[in-house]
Amino acid sequence: MFGFRPPRFHSRMSRELYSRSHLDTAPPRYNGPFYPLDKSAFQKSIPVLAARVPASQTSSILRSEVTRKYLIGLPKIRPVVSDPSAPDGDKLVLLGVSDPVELSLESLKLIESNGNGFTHYNLVLDYDYWTTSELLQAILPEELREGAPVGFAATGHVAHVNLNDEYLPYKRTIGQLFLDKNKSIRTVVNKLDNIDTQFRFFQMEVIAGEPDFIVEHHESDCRFTFDFSRVYWNSRLHTEHDRIVQLVQPGEVLADVFAGVGPFAIPAAKKGCAVMANDLNPASYTYLCQNVKDNEVSDEVRTFCEDGRNFIRNVFRRVYDTPFPAYTGPKLSKTALRKLQKQTARDKPAIENPPSQEFKPSRRKIDHFVMNLPDSAILFLDAFRGVLTDKALREVYSTMPIIHCHCFTRELELEQAKIDIRQRVEEKLEASLQGDVEFKKVRSVAPGKEMYCVSFRLPPEVACNTKE
Ligand SMILES: C[S@@+](CC[C@H](N)C(=O)[O-])C[C@H]1O[C@@H](n2cnc3c(N)ncnc32)[C@H](O)[C@@H]1O
Known part of the structure; x- marks a missing residue:
């Protein structure tokens, strides 16, 4: 004592x-x-x-x-x-x-x-006790301690960082720390500055772990598999994916012009929408098809691999000629379906005289377009000119589809951003936007660069326009 x-x-x-x-x-x-x-x-x-x-x-x-x-x-x-x-x-x-x-x-x-x-x-x-941030403070020279990278974005088992030049000499150390301290991470990559201009995926360099880019990522109760080094994916868009999916109602038809590996298309299909999903990148298309299958929405999603402009021009006719079957209610999971089948067998007498079913027409009209290629989606809007010149087609469209078009703007003030985006959209459509037009700021992508989604109804005079 x-x-x-x-x-x-x-x-x-x-x-x-x-x-x-x-x-x-x-x-x-x-x-x-x-x-x-x-x-x-x-x-x-x-x-x-x-x-x-x-x-x-x-x-x-x-x-x-x-x-x-x-x-x-x-x-x-x-x-x-x-x-x-x-x-x-x-x-x-x-x-x-x-x-x-x-x-x-x-x-x-x-x-x-x-x-x-x-x-x-x-x-x-010991080493296992301290956090990445604490260890970096002990490892890095004094002038680099403040502002040292402590976090990463995870896509499946891949952690990605975007290291500033002054941290590059320590990239393997940083990679090792992220790997050691995060059990679900098997690969750490540093995103390089050059982004593939057409298909929007990043060049990346492995700084720790296995060079394995085939990830399985979960979002909105859906499973997405893809090669992170060959297709576009951004986990920061989760909220935007969700927002658009919330806007689309069960039974409606959605056309996704730049679908990637399916983060709008597949959750929308799961909630009961029919989807026409397109991506020009053959790798995205391959994984889109695989994800449709893995998430059991093959009856709800039709996939295409063509230029967005052609897709827009053809998709109205395709849905009209080969409509989606009538929507009959939410899709049941396999377990729920098995349960219902058992119950049906038990309650057979009641089922032999089913209540009369209300007639529901098949779906040949598109209700929404989503166009998430913010760098250039607005430039594709002219493809809507004349899409409904055919009389039979036009008759199905008592209301025009709503277009959700993503874009960038350098305008940082909301009102200025609205003016800038509206002007570019109207210029491309060669028509002014009528009725409700919604401008949703999605995120700031870089200093002085904002991502927005503008939602508007396709002006009928554009859709029915014959001039090229
Ligand atoms: C920004 S990503 C969005 C992907 C997906 N919608 C998402 O939210 O993750 C844009 C996608 O458009 C595809 N793309 C680029 N140019 C295209 C074109 N001309 N026609 C169709 N798809 C294109 C790219 O391959 C990429 O998958």
Whole structure:
């Protein structure tokens, strides 16, 4: 047992702060090789005070208001451990101080009455203990510590970062840290600046892990498989994918001009829409088809691999000539279907005289277009000119489809952005937009560059226009 003299604190607050911040738990400064990291160099011993307490008494110290604030209180460190020198004896309750003089009188008394004195305990922290951010602070030179990359975007098992030039000498170290600290990550890539201008996917360099880009990614209860190095995918668009899918009602028909691997098309189909989905990138098309199959929406989604302009020109006729069957209600999962079949077998007599079914027509009209190619989607709008010149086709369209067209603008103010986007859309359509026009800011993509989605009804005079 130590002899002790309690310290004097000016207030309860200062004592609490004292006990929590007293231990230096920062990782040691690292001077080893940058790659591979010498993980053993991160080991650090911190002597802490421990109260010897019979196992049956530990809770009185852990729960008491008086002592609770002196507990070790470090993330991932359990406050009660076995005594290494007497594993079957008293437990050790770890405290966030290194000397009993740092404890208040009250807490000393409580520990005395429940325990068997104090001892020192060597708390050992190592590479596994610290976060990526803490380790980077110990590894990087001082001038790079502020602003060091600490996060990444994950697509399936691939973590991607966008390293500034000054961090490139440390890219493999950073990659190793992300890999070590995140169990679901198997590959870390650094996105290079050059984006494929046509199909919008990034060039990337593996900085850690396996060079395996075929990911399985989950979004909106759908499973997407794709080769991240050959197709476009951006997990930051999740909210936008969801928003558009919410706008489309079950039973409606959606045409997705730049469908990618299906993040609008497949969730929409799952909720009961019929979808015409197109992408010009053969790799996107391949994975789009696979995702349609994997998500069991082959009856709801028809896939195409052609230029968006041709797709727009042909899709009205295609849906008209080969309509989608009538919508008969939400699609059931396999389990729900099996349950219903069992129930149907049980209730056979009732089913033999089914209630008369309301007639529902097949679907030959497109209700929505989505055009997510923000760099140039507006330039494709002229393809809508004259799409309904055929009289039979036009008759199906008592209301015109709504077009959700994504675009970029350099205008940062909403009102200015609206003017800029509207002007470019109307110029391309050669008509003014009537009725409700919605401008939704999707995200800021870069300083001075905003992504928007403008939603408007296709003006009938555009659709019926014959002039080229
Ligand atoms: C920005 S991505 C959007 C993909 C998907 N809709 C999404 O939200 O993830 C644009 C897509 O348009 C495709 N694309 C580019 N040019 C095209 C064209 N002329 N016709 C059809 N698709 C095109 C690209 O391959 C890419 O998959």
